[in-house]
Amino acid sequence: MELYIYNRSLDLIGLIDVFDSLRWRRRYFQPGEFELHLKYTAENVKLLEEDNIIARRDANEAGIVEGISIDKDELAVKGRFLSSLTERRIVIKETILNTTAELAMRTLVRNMNKIPFLELGELKNYTETVDLQVTYKNVCTTLTKIAKVSNIGYRVRFNRKNKELLFECYKGVSRSASQNVNPRAIFSEEFENVTDSKYSLENENYKTVAIVGGEGEGTARVIVTVGDTTGLERRELFVDAKDIQKGDLTDNGYKALLIQRGIEALAQAVKNETFESNVNLQSSLVYKKDFNLGDIVTCTNRAWNKAIDVRITEIEEVYEKGIITLTPTFGSPLPELKDILKGE
Structure with a gap:
């Protein structure tokens, strides 16, 4: 296997085809990660500097170097895939997203402080929807929450030819034994x-009903319930959502945001x-x-x-x-x- 190394300007600076081991962990709902072990040489150390990019011809993902360690004659570098760049940004201003999950994720990426070379990739027009209010939250963490609620993955694909980092959403294919559309796996x-x-x-942490508390105190507090499971299968979770401000929203619009917060909480408590x-x-x-x-x-x-x-x-x-x-x-x-x- 050949590993192509690029600098921060996305210029190809070298190739590594001899190494001891490579662990390449792909993840659907959040950035993947990698760890590379190879012989210490002055050339390898120069190639694998902080924030340099490791790319493969056979992978959509590419990794960015975040950790370097040297032990005698061994060099170890580790990092995460390029979608982790969104963790370096927060949602600066109040953002209300009442749209599809895909457009919500693209809006977060488009509105964040610019990351060099990062652009929006192809719009797939997925139809899953979200309704949420976000302020001063980490962009990557928010993308992951939306991804888990909608079952849509996201990644940043390295277009080496055009020197572009393309943020895009994608969906897996149903290949289960219970469907008849695609070949089964x-x-x-x-x-x-x-x-x-x-x-x-x-x-142990599984919940089926979220009771979400919004603005107000005591009996005046706005409460919505997400889920209607009863009996032994009813597992309740309280979600404090006072951070969601009603502002100029209608009662129904505000409750929709609280419901979305409950849906997000249940997606974490599966x-x-x-x-x-x-x-x-x-x-x-x-x-x-x-x-x-x-x-x-x-x-x-x-x-x-x-x-x-x-x-x-x-x-x-x-x-x-x-x-x-x-x-x-x-x-x-x-x-x-x-x-x-x-x-x-």
């Missing part, structure tokens, strides 16, 4: 297309049911052709009596000593501590 050790499967279910497996790259299912990041597929394990239709939310590619390991995460994994802290 069914992952099972029985079919010998995965190995070392792991199944987990976590519902039941975490996941399969994690190593994909057999010699099987009939071909990566990026028969399945890809964001696709909905079916995972089964007859011995465990488990079968679920889930979205591929992450794919970790590892290249080490000439061996490629592909590990998708099927379903919504538990959030990492660093991601929880960013959302606070």
